[in-house]
Amino acid sequence: MIHSLFLISNAGDLFLEKHWKSVISRSVCDYFFEAREKAVEPDNVPPVIRTPHHYLINIYREKIFFKLMFLFSKLGVCFIVDVLYRMCADYFGECSETTIKDNVVIVYELLEEMLDNGFPLATESNILKELIRPPTILRSMVNTITGSSNVGETLPTGQLSTIPWRRAGVKYTNNEAYFDVVEEIDAILDKSGTTVFAEIQGVIDACVKLSGMPDLTLSFMNPRLLDDVSFHPCVRYKRWESERVIAFIPPDGNFQLMSYHISAQNLVAIPVYVKQNISFFETGSSGRLDITVGPKQTMGKTLECLVVTVHMPKVVLSANLSATQGTYNYDPVTKILVWDIGKLNPQKLPNLKGSLSLQSGAPKPEENPSLNIDLKIQQLAISGLKVNRLDVYGEKYKPFKGVKYVTKAGKFQVRT
């Protein structure tokens, strides 16, 4: 099981360590540093490193390496990877080197609560928040005045009940329930614009602020669309199986209710097309770039936050381009060209044109770089999924309900 945890910043600074069993010297991290140096990109560090006595698991997130070692593991590595991820995502909302450094004591206490002897004890964020309350400015002021503490004195009720995700005695003056249907299009388009592969990854994020123990039922207009789903533990799977409705007693606050996956390719509308022409000349160490973006199947909505990112070949030194709309930026160190277009105007298609200068003497790159596209469409779920209604049982009040749809580009790549 998990033996120790080390947090290492991108610069190689080891800034937190926690041991659940006997103390392991931090020199064990040398193996990691070795591997880190071998791999050029931090992404390429192997997730599992084997050392004579320990296995090191490396998890790279938000420029921090979470690093665990452990002696015996009978369970999959997945398991451990998940614990860690939950840890940072759930509790701080944002998890960066500075937030951890600022709250080092709280993080340490949290780690202590989450795992016992290397085995997860409490990983539900609602419970953790009751055991050790997250710091807020208001609370720290109150605490200094009244002298009360940050640590819960009683066992959170959720820990014992059969619905560990919900606290007891929640009370709001305004009862609200919001659902965000967020869909991401993962696609690979080839040079000519035909779809090589496309699928939709959707999640329904919820923000539920309801008093008491409400029992919610969410139904869809077209539940048939969803054939591959995964739920928050609060959802009653049997009801979904039999009636295709999502019945649940919600956790308090923000949580991800469900995620789904639509892989049928014909269902996936591609909202954007890209006309591109990137070429490098054999002589003169230069190249040309011409990219035009236009709307395709947008269901009458506007494309927003359109960004085109190009990972240029190493030999490209600089770019001298002009954009009809938006701004572009080429970083010669990382070789990344970012063209931030913003809102797409269908009447006047944005275009980026100009020349690239290459390192002189170097052979011209073989492959044209692929384009990554980022976009956002408000008020549209590209799969056509629609929430029908939300019913509240078990409580008397009428909550305020809201549903929002957003479509984004996920891993959307155009090969050139």
Place this chain on the structure above:
Amino acid sequence: MLGMSANSVSYNEQGSVESGVDAAQENSSIPGSISSGGAASSLFSADYKKNEDLKEMLESNKESLKLEAMKRIVGLIAKGKNASELFPAVVKNVASKNIELKKLVYVYLVRYAEEQQDLALLSISTFQRALKDPNQLIRASALRVLSSIRVPIIVPIMMLAIKEAATDLSPYVRKTAAHAIQKLYSLDPDQKEHLIEVIEKLLKDKSTLVAGSVVMAFEEVCPDRIDLIHKNYRKLCNLLVDVEEWGQVVIIHMLTRYARTQFVSPWREDAVFDENSAKAFYDSEEERRVDQSKPYIMDPDHRLLLRNTKPLLQSRNTAVVMAVSQLYWHLAPKHELSIITKSLVRLLRSHREVQYIVLQNIATMSIQRKGMFEPFMKSFYVRSTDATHIKTLKLEILTNLANEANISTILREFQTYVKSQDKAFAAATIQAIGCCATNISEVTDTCLNGLVLLLSNRDETVVAESVVVIKKLLQTQPSQHSDIIKHMAKLFDNITVPMARASILWLMGEYCEHVPKIAPDVLRKMAKTFTDEEDIVKLQIVNLAAKLYLTNSKQTKLLTQYILNLGKYDQNYDIRDRTRFIRQLIVPNEKSGALSKYARRILMAPKPAPVLQSAFKDRDRFQLGTLSHTLNSQASGYLELSDWPAVAPDQSVRNVEVVEPVKETGAPALSKSKHAKSNEKFYSDSEEEDGEEEEGSNSEDSSSSSSEESVSESESEENSDDSNKSSSSQSEKSSSESDSEKKKTLKNKKPQQQKLDSKDRKQKNGNAVKVESRSESESGSESSSSESSSESGSELDSDSDSGTDQKKNTKPKPVQSKPVIKKVEKKEVSLLDLDDFSPVPVTTPKSSILSPNLLSDLQGLLISPTASALQASSPVFVPETSHELLHRMTGKGLSAQYRFTRQPCIYGNSMVSLQLTLSNSTDQALENIHISEKSSTGQNIHRFNAIERLEPQASVTVSMGVDFNDSTQAANFQLCTKEDEFSVSIQPAVGELLLPITMSEADFTKEQGKLVGMNESSATITMTPENVSSQSVNRKVVSVANLGVIPSGQENIYRFSGKTVSSGSLVLVSVVLKDPDAVITINTEKTVMGSMLLRQVKTALTNSGP
């Protein structure tokens, strides 16, 4: 005040020092030079000063100062700095009242106790006190810290604490105890035997909180003690859905291992045995063959596991999905495997580490079963932004998935990859192309041509890799490809990568006969550059020279001599050795012996073509999803997955010795439920007997408390009468018809009574005083005695009790309440005497073997494993009447009767379970009784296993499942013997198509509110006076339909709820008495069923009689 200011000053100083230290630390933690000596020593002095200051703060009287100090100390620990010399100052605060401070001290203790063992002992007494604290959180954290202190001296104390905590009332504390088991075991493995005892006890725990942790302890301490699992197997399966995620993972892995030792393999070729069994049918003389060809029937427990884990594939936790996937991979019949594919592919969206693991597992799976992932091939397409190890894994999978049909798509995709900027990946792609080319002969030529084109690529690694792959491919069919070899020879000058050059040279030498003109020329060039080449190239030059010398000595003799001379003086001993060897071998001289004659055969021997195979080929020896699988080598602590046993071990070991098995979610074992049902009467008798034996000297009322009779809801004056009767003689009772009649009704009443009662108890938080008051207030009514001591009773109790009220319950209560009632009623024993009361002898109405079981049931009473409001419950009443299926006249001596068991069917969720009794009234044995494969109506029928032989006058009971699809349409099928076929049909009463569920009154009203209008049907009837009592209404309704009784707050309203078996639609029945009329209302979506049910309930309630 002075002290304060001094402190704050020093604090400021401190701050600056600390920042200085930080800077030093940062400098020193640059990779490679983490703790260099100089930095460490300067650190030490700074630390020293700082710690003085902290010590002062800790010793002050101010809580806030202490807290501040502890926070900074924990901060130091977190940064990995040494704070151990503060131990004495810190340990003093262990008894602090401030819980935040206390926690921080605990954190500190756990970190440093191992280093400061003597001082750590000072804190032990505090923990021992805290272990008795009324607050469960404090008890638990005390145990946690106590067990985390790795000090060998306190092992006995830990052992004692664990034992005590394992029987704690709070499941949270029990969970902590389970964790502590592992810690103690790693501290002192000699305690193993004692720990196993605790594990055994905790395994019986019914709390979902405990389950995961205790299984973890089991895996850690005694993974080989499979026998401990038997009795808990079904419970674990049923609890699984409600266990927290991490526990699920542990349990699933353990059950995978368990199942592999207990069940036979489901992987036999299904196609074969239909044929076999048909054959065996006719040759009866060969018993053995019949045996072999007996169709595989999955053990119901095996099925139970698969069924209960399936919903977990939808979990949001990737580890759970992975665990279920591996369980299916290792346990499920091959045709059911496909359900895991989608979930695994979904995981690919997860973070890169998860992707890495999942892809590895998919790679292993895809070797064995291409079909599983082929439809999802495109999900494995590579993106340029993927990390290299992800890319290579995807490539691996694509290669595995390639077949004749999709190879062109895959190759087109590969073409894109070859151009990738990530050259390592491009090289891997070329290897993959090579793999495809060898595996699929149709495309070998295409691939080869493609690879040859790559030879003119500008990138060296790509070219080199191509050459190497081409070399491998050509080895399979060299003769047709001499032009490719020529082409490669032409390119040779431009290729600089040693491996590629060596490969080309090897090819030249090997196939020099195909390129007789070019090869010597290449050798000539090489002779010129020999000294500048890399070692591997030199070796190949020597080889080439030798081979050419043998085949074409005229042209190359001098060249060879020259090269051999160069080699002789090479710096590398390998090359010198090789040269010497080659010279001896090929150049004839007087000393060379027999070998040189064979030189040609040695050097030019045909070489087998290399097999290009996946690196994941041999990984399937490890259990999927384990670390060992990821590393492809056995990790420490890996538990091998055993092979399927040839013959299944005894199934009955998993039977739990209770009359009624737990039925909330799962199905009981077939054989057992049958047993329990058919022998119920007998069983209860024996139970009484046992009770009497146990408590022979006790007063008759206490014996009555344990006997089933006492459950009677009849008036309390009758009670003693009744128990007298029961104790007088059993034979009389069982023979006396009236008595047995009565008993039957009692039996019906009992469970519902208990449900009412448990509800009751929840409302009144049952401490002893309350119990007393209640028993007074309800004296004369039935419920006091319904605290039944019968096993099934307590079982129900524990299930219906929700976890929320457990704090109110004090531990001895469930055990003691019974005697309390009795004693208050009769003997007026003071309540204080309870302390001396030993629960074991009185609470065991059954034989002593069962007592621990019962006890643990009672302990587990506090936690409900289920959360859902609509929970299927056990039937309130099971009718004994059976219906004729086949009369012995029409059946030529074979007669069959069926009855509805009203149990959830184990064969399928939408099936109604039936029990068939077949008897043979002829004078010769009937053979091969089975249900014909073809069912004339559309119903889905689960057939019973063919009965090979039924002796004359014998009868056998089998069970089957029929999916009536929520209609009363009869199921028609053929009952066959060896000689005959009989058409039979089963017509279900509408009430049998339901399963009872429990819900609260509020839920009932709520659900009823949703089912109005069309979905509601009601009727008013006039009740016969004898039907007006609550018992009779309840009895009548539950005998007509398999419904659950809902405890009602109002006197004149009776509510029943159930759901249809197939579709799970709710069926709600309510009866409202308005003297002398009664209104029956039925609410259900299934309107047809509703009206039919209404008619039947109406008839039942208007009819007089029992």
